[in-house]
Amino acid sequence: MDENIRLQVTRYRPDKDTVPGWQEYDVPLRKEWTVLDGLNHVKNEVDTTLAFRWSCRMGICGSCGMNVNGEPRLTCATFLSDYAPGPVTVEPLGNFPIVRDLVVDIGDFMAKLPRVKPWIIRDEEKSVDDGEYLQTPEELDAYKQFSMCINCMLCYAACPVYGLDPDFVGPAAIALAERYDLDSRDQGARERLDVLIEHEGVWGCTFVGECTRVCPKHVDPAGAIQRYKLKAAQESVKMFLLPRAFR
């Protein structure tokens, strides 16, 4: 019970520091404790100035993503005991500007999200009075996986392409576009394709697959990107061969 584990944590206060540095904290190593519990121990008992985001502590709100020993992780679902005897490095998610300590600026993603039109698009909207759109369990299964994204940004932190080309729309946003494309209630695939066919859309991805590997919710953004590339390729063939009315 009295055993400790050392956390090496990134510290960066823009009003004081020119570059990020490290600070070490020893925290109790308990079998129930996650990395987030360790950080909260620091915050409450050791150093009240450490800044990080967290909320639900059950892996669903997507707030507490950080790099743990270099790997993008939800800290509320990453156990200290898996890193014993330590030390454990805790850094802000990569590929994002650091605001302070472990807090990164995800404004770029938030601005990109609406661009892929992540909502149901219909030629004609049915009235609520006419009841639900029928959707069989099989039709639901077709897009369900892509609807599980919690916007935790782990995939952006892991994506080497996003790291090099910040204009790349990125894994989570493309997965979300695919989620709506595959929804039997939606008719907006064409509109989304127009957005994603651009250079910074799907083409940026070189299929490294890191996004799918780090996804805590098994969304498979890499799969979504591949599907989009196929659609885009088919589209360009059609554009080449068919008169406009048949595309």
Add this chain to the structure above:
Amino acid sequence: MSDGQVVAAHDVLLVGGGAAGLRAAIAIAETDPGLRVAVVSKVYPMRSHTVSAEGGAAGVIAADDSIDEHIYDTISGSDWLGDQDAIEAFVHEAPRELLRLEHWGCPWSRQPDGHVAVRAFGGMKKMRTWYAADKTGFHMLHALFQTSLKYDEVVRYDEWLVTRLLVDDGRVHGVVAVELNTGRVQAITAKAVVLATGGCGKVFPFTTNANINTGDGMALAYRAGAPLKDMEFVQYHPTGLPFTGILITEATRAEGAWLVNKDGYRYLQDYDLGTPTPTPELRSMELGPRDRLSQAFVHEEEKGRTIDSPYGSVVHLDLRHLGAKLIDSRLPFVRELCLKYERIDPVTDLIPVRPVVHYMMGGVHTDIDGATPLAGLFAAGETACVTINGANRLGSNSLPECLVFGARAGRAAAEYAATAPGPPATIAAQVADEVRRIERDVMGSPPRTDSVAAIRGEMQETMEAAAGIYRNGTAMTKGIDVLRGLQERVTRVGVRDTSRTWNTELVAALEVANMLDIAECILASGLQREESRGAHQRTDHPARDDERFLTHHLAYRDEDGPLVRRLPVTVTRWAPGERVYGR
């Protein structure tokens, strides 16, 4: 931009970006696209606590169901403290709101023929709970958030913490807020403000609630002079994981899980909740209401029939007979949470559970349109108390409540804003006053040995001791004394963090001050209610007393703490009666 300036003027400002706030924002944008509407939230909207809701959302849709039955279940579930006009409106409007979510892309679970599926839920006599596996809140929130992105006119202030309402001459004119990125304290004016900041579970040490659930909207309203209603009614959910307090959804029991004590005995049969059957019976045994199930746990503990764990006594939730296939299709998140946080597999193992603070039935007093007594101030969702939940909320009524009353409050606020005057020049003094409070009183106090975490911890322990599943006058009186002392300490606690950028110690200091006000209201209201009703069980007043207490409590802020007044319950067609479950 410097401190104290007005960053923008809006017509309607939503405080909070969860289900109620986003539903209100969309309602306003649809009602009048010309209105300048904005959402201000201390987290990005998709981080809001709606995301954690698991089991489902109730709305009458099945052929064998009826509006009146949902109304009756809700009224009897509320132990007759719910306002029946509000419940009638809620039950009538819930199905349309859930259908609207369906049209907006919510991935509701389906029947083989493509129609929306419904499941059983605690205290409900019919199957009427819509669900998206066991991540219903997550899917609803993301569908609402993504749909809200369609409306360019909805402006957002993400990661801004509102610290004060601007009020002049009995009207609300906007808010003062801290922008977390810069630490600047600024004003956002609005003709109408809708509070939708969720609940206040963090007042207690052991809760399903997220870190953000600090009752900010309730405290804002209370300090501005609006009353908080029925604050003594705090819901303990019977099945939380020990240590973390993570919720194991009631949907497990709806799908057939059993609650058993250390002898493997389905103990609920000893507490007037029915007789055990192999498959679930509606409104019986494991599908009884949450207040009664949590109370039964306490009695089992007293009888020595619970199981000791390092984090308190537990009973077992048994899903093993449901099989991997059903668990994976209907309850995948439960399996994921158990594997991750308890390192057990519900397919083969018993889940240890204990009652955990889950929901605040009380909140900002509103009418059926979300309007508070303060002109221009509205509230919806868990922040508000309309009240459809009375003394005990039924599981799966809170998500549709966010939709029905979020939409109602949004529309009412839009209507109000259309004719309300803009902010008077006099509010500048209030903004300056708030800047001073935060910069001088909170940030400027010299740090001392005391800390925000210490005050928060003592408040939480106090509340667990005084306002648990069973309460008594002596404990509540003692708790009120302790809270007074903590109120003194919090005014001069100081923060060690001097940075303006993302100062989470400042946020925590402001949140704990909010929670202390709420904690006082819970105990003051509870002390005055000398009866046992729903989630408020007093060992010194063990019976329900309709003669004296078929009334709401309204807690107003006064110099020496809350002043509690009464308001009669609205009864339309259902005279108070006995709550009968399992017989």
